[in-house]
Amino acid sequence: DAGVIQSPRHEVTEMGQEVTLRCKPISGHNSLFWYRQTMMRGLELLIYFNNNVPIDDSGMPEDRFSAKMPNASFSTLKIQPSEPRDSAVYFCASSLVMGTGLYEQYFGPGTRLTVT
Amino acid sequence: TQLLEQSPQFLSIQEGENLTVYCNSSSVFSSLQWYRQEPGEGPVLLVTVVTGGEVKKLKRLTFQFGDARKDSSLHITAAQPGDTGLYLCAGVSRSGGGADGLTFGKGTHLIIQP
Numbered sequence: 669d670a671g672v673i674q675s676p677r678h679e680v681t682e683m684g685q686e687v688t689l690r691c692k693p694i695s696g697h698n699s700l701f702w703y704r705q706t707m708m709r710g711l712e713l714l715i716y717f718n719n720n721v722p723i724d725d726s727g728m729p730e731d732r733f734s735a736k737m738p739n740a741s742f743s744t745l746k747i748q749p750s751e752p753r754d755s756a757v758y759f760c761a762s763s764l765v766m767g768t769g770l771y772e773q774y775f776g777p778g779t780r781l782t783v784t
Numbered sequence: 785t786q787l788l789e790q791s792p793q794f795l796s797i798q799e800g801e802n803l804t805v806y807c808n809s810s811s812v813f814s815s816l817q818w819y820r821q822e823p824g825e826g827p828v829l830l831v832t833v834v835t836g837g838e839v840k841k842l843k844r845l846t847f848q849f850g851d852a853r854k855d856s857s858l859h860i861t862a863a864q865p866g867d868t869g870l871y872l873c874a875g876v877s878r879s880g881g882g883a884d885g886l887t888f889g890k891g892t893h894l895i896i897q898p
Contacts, residue, residue, distance in 0.1 A: 710872075710889065711827070713886065713887075772817075773829070775825075775826025777824070778825070
């Protein structure tokens with residue numbers, strides 16, 4: 669199993685540019701999560717999808733952030749326009765969520781974003 | 785917003801020593817998970833505890849869920865350099881059905897020196 673795949677692994681961009689982060693979840697998983705990690709704030713949930721439908725986007729910082737999941741095998745997180753304070757490591761995770769409420773999240777390797 | 789406070793934030797000890805890290809909240813969680821994260825990688829699940837008072841062992845690691853399901857601890861016996869990493873606790877709020885994103889603590893940065 670390839671695990672959760674994220675691309676790119678590193679992204680350096682200038683303030684004001686559009687950034688698109690990509691995620692391929694583990695095949696067969698029905699839920700996908702986007703997180704952001706910084707030293708100051710730790711790991712924060714941005715948005716999650718269940719069966720390709722966004723369930724909770726209350727963690728999305730502002731309108732500059734948007735996420736899509738057009739099918740079960742692909743998701744994007746877009747920042748437009750990017751700002752230096754968006755610099756962080758962005759993680760995608762996927763899970764197979766059953767009715768018990770117990771599930772393991774499998775994390776990708778992350779995308780390290782630097783906005784100058 | 786449910787918060788998880790982890791302590792200590794940083795811990796550096798010698799190989800062979802024992803240690804305990806803590807995860808505390810004022811909220812009740814239906815279950816709690818512990819993850820370990822190594823540099824340049826995503827977190828990896830170590831264990832899930834569900835029942836108040838539950839104790840789980842994973843080799844030299846012992847995890848305990850508080851009776852009230854508001855706190856948890858991780859005890860490592862005879863720490864080894866391979867235990868070095870960021871240890872994160874994460875709470876699950878929903879008790880059944882659907883998915884909730886996990887609420888993570890900020891983690892304990894653990895360094896085991898040879």
